[in-house]
Amino acid sequence: MRLPDVTALLRRRHLALGAALLVALLLAMLFHGVSRGDAQPSAAPPPVPVVTTRVEQRDVPHWRSGVGTVQSLQSTVLRPQVDGVLTEVLFEEGQKVRKGQLLARIDDRAIRAGLGGAQAALVRDRATLDAARSDLSRLQHLSSDQLVSRQMLEQQAATVQQLQATGRGNQAAVDAAQVQLSYTRIVAPMDGRIGLRQVDPGNLVRASDTQGLVTVQQTDPISVVFALPQDALPQLRQALAAGGAQVQALDREGGQLLAEGTLQVIDNQVDEASGTVRLRARFSNASDQLWPGQLVSVRVRTGQSTGALVLDAAAIQRGVQGSFVYRVVADGSVESLPVTVGEQDGGQVVVQGELRVGDVVVSDGQSRLRPGTVVAEAKPAAAPAAVRRGAAP
Template structure:
């Protein structure tokens, strides 16, 4: 029967021509290839282990620090203005000079004020003489009245004149004191310690009392550094400050110094900025060497205390997902486990882990992109970080 069918197929092939016969032969061979697997095949290959670098979580004491960008402010700023009007006669310092309280800065032409003083003195002396004479006449007139030789009205007039001249003398004494004070104001002195800025008025200029700015003095020692922190940190700051002074350190970006300038937190603003959600603070620094300068931007570190026995990992180990923050923990058999954690303070390149990790556990610090939960890994040396991963053989473990 099979021979008969084959003969019919062959006859049909001959009848149809050579081209259909060739197509039928090729289709048949292709179907046979799909049905028979190649010899020696071992099934689909597994993914190679992901190359990563790891670090162990350690337990140690960590400072609790907050970081911000700050700006240096002078401790005091005084704009020196004259208290009398006149022509500026002389300048007794150079701009940029450090001055002390009471140092002579400017003098105003004092001749008009000296003349006014002498005039006030003369007026006082004249009125004193008139007052003394009026008092004598008042007493004399009162004696006459007692003896019946004068009227009460005459006595009252003499006494009124004497009292009027006594008041005039008091006014003259005040005018004399004012003239003497104006003469002193011709010598303009530094109201406090500081560094002088640019001189704004020069000899020959006519200056107006309480209007013309002569120079600005900035006190550089001590000095303030102002900075802002998010309002969520306010509670931590207040709790830490209740136990004592809080240390503030600053460093100037791009400048190398032997050690950071250290001061104390001296001011917390009485309100949070509703537009930014930030709270303003100030630190006070001795600045004896004038290392900090007004207007300068600095990096600020506010230390709230020290966390004893904190579990710490490199900050690069902490990753963020839609459900929160996590780390990849590597088991003894080099399998990655995605574990949620609660990070705390970050200090430098290290982060405190509040919950979710124990000291000694190993976490991935580089190579996260190729790692998921349950991924097998191969550990690279830290020196290999950033270099192409070495070729790995397929994992043939069952």
């Protein structure tokens, strides 16, 4: 049996391996050439659309905010001061009244009768007193001629004094009856607004009744009582000493201004439980924007930042290192700048840092930004054609 030629076998394997390597090399060169021919330079990403705002410089007031309750400066429950039948009601519920205006009457016939009797007794006693004084005068003349005894003179003088005392008592009775008669006319004790009537005409009312006839509340001017943290006390006292701090009353949501007034009183103690101090502000209320018992938002002006740098509050971003903004630089890209946030006035906020007046910062679209990102001002969305023409949608 012949053994295979080992040398020839090795030669054939070397030739096959070389051919495979040559084919692989040719394929690699061909693929590299195709790749080089098809490759295109990568395009730059498009600018990110954003909304921008500019840094401005102006005076910014300092405000402290709280929640308050509208309270009447004066509130009175009208109660009867004499017993009697309520004969007449001369007001409408909710009506505005003036001080001294007649509101109701109580039956006064019995009191007038008592007053008439007291006046008659006073007239009678005055006539008796006049007669006694005349007798005393005659006795004094006769006494000088020693025609009457000293005892008679002293008795007549005592009679005159007694009648004088009786007259003063009758005058007091007349005055008391006149006071009682005045109580049958119920008048408004101040300018204000009438509440809901509690008693109808024809009912018997008594001075001991606790319910009262009606309530009158002063509504112009009016006050708001509210509380602020005790750390605002130094600024509040300084503002009050300077003539009164400006106070604004707004609706519950804090959007609509209802009235403007001034701070009047700071309570004489801090509430230990809440760490707040109560305050009272006074407002003109001719248009009845404020109503007793109403809850309102309150803003008190405690100072002012002069010549401060301000921008839209929406431009402020919060990060791990603190607050920052994206400022647009000359090449259209953005850079991140740290800022210190101060007082806020409406939708704008005071900032400190490297910003300058006129700098352009991003106020919307920051979520897609990184330092170096190129941005472009977003165009406002066009209104629908029907809306532009004023037609109903």
